[in-house]
Amino acid sequence: MTTRTPARSRRSAQAPEPEPVLVPEAAAADGYGAAEELPLIQLLTPEGERRSHPDYPLDVDAEQARALYRDLVLVRRVDAEGTALQRQGELGLWASLLGQEAAQVGSGRAMRPGDFAFPTYREHGVAWTRGVPPINLLGMFRGVNNGGWDPNEKNFMLYTIVIGSQTLHAVGYAMGIQRDGSDDAVIAYFGDGASSQGDVNESFVFAASYNAPVVFFCQNNQWAISEPTERQSRVPLFRRASGFGFPGVRVDGNDVFACLAVTRAALDRARTGNGPTLIEAYTYRMGAHTTSDDPTRYRGNDEVELWRARDPLARLRTYLVREGQADDEFFAEVEAEADALAAEIRAGCLSLPDPHPLSMFDYAYTGPHAQVEAEREELAAYLDSFTDEEAAR
Amino acid sequence: MSPAATTASDAPAAPVTLAKALNKGLRRAMEQDPKVLLMGEDIGKLGGVFRVTDGLQKDFGDARVIDTPLAEAGIIGTAIGLALRGYRPVCEIQFDGFVFPAYDQITTQVAKLYARSLGKMRVPIVIRIPYGGGIGAVEHHSESPEALFAHTAGLRVVACSNPVDGYWMIQQAIESDDPVIFFEPKRRYWDKAQLDESAGPAYGFDQAIVVRPGTDLTLAAHGPMVRTCLDVARAAEEEGRSLEVIDLRTISPLDVNTVVESVNRTGRLVVVHEAPVFFGLGAELAAQVTDRCFYRLEAPVGRVGGFHTPYPPSRIEETYLPDLDRVLDAVDRAFDH
Numbered sequence: 087m088t089t090r091t092p093a094r095s096r097r098s099a100q101a102p103e104p105e106p107v108l109v110p111e112a113a114a115a116d117g118y119g120a121a122e123e124l125p126l127i128q129l130l131t132p133e134g135e136r137r138s139h140p141d142y143p144l145d146v147d148a149e150q151a152r153a154l155y156r157d158l159v160l161v162r163r164v165d166a167e168g169t170a171l172q173r174q175g176e177l178g179l180w181a182s183l184l185g186q187e188a189a190q191v192g193s194g195r196a197m198r199p200g201d202f203a204f205p206t207y208r209e210h211g212v213a214w215t216r217g218v219p220p221i222n223l224l225g226m227f228r229g230v231n232n233g234g235w236d237p238n239e240k241n242f243m244l245y246t247i248v249i250g251s252q253t254l255h256a257v258g259y260a261m262g263i264q265r266d267g268s269d270d271a272v273i274a275y276f277g278d279g280a281s282s283q284g285d286v287n288e289s290f291v292f293a294a295s296y297n298a299p300v301v302f303f304c305q306n307n308q309w310a311i312s313e314p315t316e317r318q319s320r321v322p323l324f325r326r327a328s329g330f331g332f333p334g335v336r337v338d339g340n341d342v343f344a345c346l347a348v349t350r351a352a353l354d355r356a357r358t359g360n361g362p363t364l365i366e367a368y369t370y371r372m373g374a375h376t377t378s379d380d381p382t383r384y385r386g387n388d389e390v391e392l393w394r395a396r397d398p399l400a401r402l403r404t405y406l407v408r409e410g411q412a413d414d415e416f417f418a419e420v421e422a423e424a425d426a427l428a429a430e431i432r433a434g435c436l437s438l439p440d441p442h443p444l445s446m447f448d449y450a451y452t453g454p455h456a457q458v459e460a461e462r463e464e465l466a467a468y469l470d471s472f473t474d475e476e477a478a479r
Numbered sequence: 480m481s482p483a484a485t486t487a488s489d490a491p492a493a494p495v496t497l498a499k500a501l502n503k504g505l506r507r508a509m510e511q512d513p514k515v516l517l518m519g520e521d522i523g524k525l526g527g528v529f530r531v532t533d534g535l536q537k538d539f540g541d542a543r544v545i546d547t548p549l550a551e552a553g554i555i556g557t558a559i560g561l562a563l564r565g566y567r568p569v570c571e572i573q574f575d576g577f578v579f580p581a582y583d584q585i586t587t588q589v590a591k592l593y594a595r596s597l598g599k600m601r602v603p604i605v606i607r608i609p610y611g612g613g614i615g616a617v618e619h620h621s622e623s624p625e626a627l628f629a630h631t632a633g634l635r636v637v638a639c640s641n642p643v644d645g646y647w648m649i650q651q652a653i654e655s656d657d658p659v660i661f662f663e664p665k666r667r668y669w670d671k672a673q674l675d676e677s678a679g680p681a682y683g684f685d686q687a688i689v690v691r692p693g694t695d696l697t698l699a700a701h702g703p704m705v706r707t708c709l710d711v712a713r714a715a716e717e718e719g720r721s722l723e724v725i726d727l728r729t730i731s732p733l734d735v736n737t738v739v740e741s742v743n744r745t746g747r748l749v750v751v752h753e754a755p756v757f758f759g760l761g762a763e764l765a766a767q768v769t770d771r772c773f774y775r776l777e778a779p780v781g782r783v784g785g786f787h788t789p790y791p792p793s794r795i796e797e798t799y800l801p802d803l804d805r806v807l808d809a810v811d812r813a814f815d816h
Binding site: 204231232233234235236237238239243244246248251253254255256257258259260261262263264265266284285288289291292295448449450451452453454455456457458 | 516542547548550552553557559562566583584592593594596597601632685733736
């Protein structure tokens with residue numbers, strides 16, 4: 087049997103025209119231009135002016151604002167020291183968070199102690215808010231370990247290098263919270279590139295299906311190494327959430343107040359049994375993807391300068407000064423603290439001991455494994471044979 | 480493991496199938512540890528496509544017997560998070576050929592997290608995989624990927640061959656603080672045996688066992704091929720040859736000592752598995768046994784297994800799979816050498 091399809095329904099069956107995708111070039115220099123045509127949550131403009139938002143009220147007193155500023159400065163200094171140590175050959179690699187400080191500090195400070203963060207390899211700012219010592223982060227970049235910290239100590243999972251894998255771990259942890267009857271909540275960090283990964287999409291499915299207490303915090307820093315966000319998605323990333331059945335929101339990722347307020351609301355939503363939220367923190371990777379990358383091959387300086395004018399630290403500093411909440415003495419203190427922290431990190435990095443070669447066998451398994459034991463003995467004997475020869479000379 | 484207190488009975492229980500023995504083992508593990516969870520596709524109301532989890536959701540609830548979305552990476556990835564939160568997830572992959580969407584999570588995450596955390600995070604996840612051919616299935620339902628997992632440090636890889644081992648080994652796997660890939664021979668799911676639940680496990684989790692003693696040649700096998708090798712040994716006996724059969728039970732770690740001890744007595748070894756011979760377990764065993772039994776070997780180590788082809792359509796799978804004749808042929812060659 088054949089039926090003629092009416093022209094109208096045939097048209098409607100066609101894929102809709104994709105929405106225009108915001109590209110940084112399309113954004114005007116004053117604020118976020120075209121981005122503001124989309125519902126971008128902003129509580130502090132690039133000019134340091136306070137905005138209010140009906141859905142995200144935020145009371146920040148002077149002390150809290152200063153504390154956030156201190157976080158931003160210290161985190162930026164940790165990052166700069168990481169880059170410097172790599173340039174001087176002390177680290178094999180460093181993944182810079184430059185430009186993403188507000189997204190990380192704002193979301194990180196929204197967490198309660200019992201909440202749990204699942205980072206990528208760039209979440210040095212989140213680590214800072216969780217109380218993870220910065221020196222811990224350097225081990226894997228120096229090549230003395232592959233992480234090495236206890237995720238349960240500060241509720242901060244090991245860095246995950248394979249893109250997007252950790253979002254599933256986050257949802258599983260959230261499923262555990264549900265089974266424990268706890269009101270803890272979880273943040274899964276990932277980026278615009280990871281949004282294409284199957285694991286991330288599966289994590290959305292699982293989170294929605296089980297109504298898991300998880301916040302998906304996507305730092306859209308516009309670039310997945312050399313590929314722009316529009317290579318990953320034909321719709322703004324936060325709108326992906328609606329297809330999975332939970333809300334998505336785009337926040338100014340360079341606005342620490344907005345990131346704090348929006349993440350806190352999403353975490354509260356999660357911990358009160360209302361399920362997941364996708365937050366797209368609209369930000370920019372000011373530096374290279376990692377110290378091995380050369381961004382001048384794929385993006386123009388105009389774009390970088392555009393985002394430099396939206397700097398997350400500068401706007402908060404302007405705000406603090408304008409509101410009379412901080413004086414020169416405060417800023418000098420923070421700078422001095424940053425200098426001391428950088429020196430401490432540098433010293434700590436240089437004193438990180440190389441692991442003993444045989445330590446590679448230590449944690450392959452929790453208990454004895456015949457082949458591992460045999461190989462360890464064999465290698466130990468081989469290494470000892472050198473010592474004997476040298477001693478015999 | 481303590482003997483069960485509740486199942487003691489003077490009358491011998493009816494024989495149970497491997498599928499039922501696994502079901503009983505899972506039930507007992509869940510009774511003993513409230514942190515044990517089951518996850519998988521169709522494992523709840525349906526009880527799994529092989530009914531291994533039959534009735535468990537009804538008795539333990541859907542928070543502990545979790546029907547998951549149809550996404551294998553999602554199953555294993557979320558199991559990692561649950562493990563971090565203190566749970567002991569037992570994941571069912573519906574069929575061998577469907578494990579590969581989860582292969583990334585298994586090999587790059589599950590296997591490595593204990594080492595990456597320098598021993599601070601344990602990942603006590605069990606991944607159950609019904610595996611192997613011989614049931615006339617469509618493609619992706621008959622594969623034997625154990626070597627792929629054994630090649631990844633951090634995973635324990637085991638295969639049960641009979642109901643008694645199925646019952647105890649699944650509990651040992653769940654007790655293990657290492658992640659375990661637990662292979663279940665799907666064509667043996669309906670094999671029956673007497674199961675005494677009140678006894679403890681007779682063997683360690685990392686132990687191969689001699690299931691039939693012999694003096695002239697050693698057959699080493701695991702999973703579905705153990706029964707095949709026992710048939711071979713009986714047939715060979717009629718020809719006047721005494722074959723020893725070893726059930727390897729664990730592939731990583733591999734209990735080479737038990738095989739070496741046997742080969743030092745018999746002087747001959749044939750390794751049998753359904754998985755392709757090329758780069759398979761037989762190659763590893765041949766290398767290790769050659770290394771340690773060089774002067775005791777009367778013949779090169781023989782290998783019988785699948786071929787280096789995609790698993791063939793089921794109408795010709797019996798040619799692909801080792802059977803009585805092919806193994807006997809390899810035995811003949813070992814004696815002819």
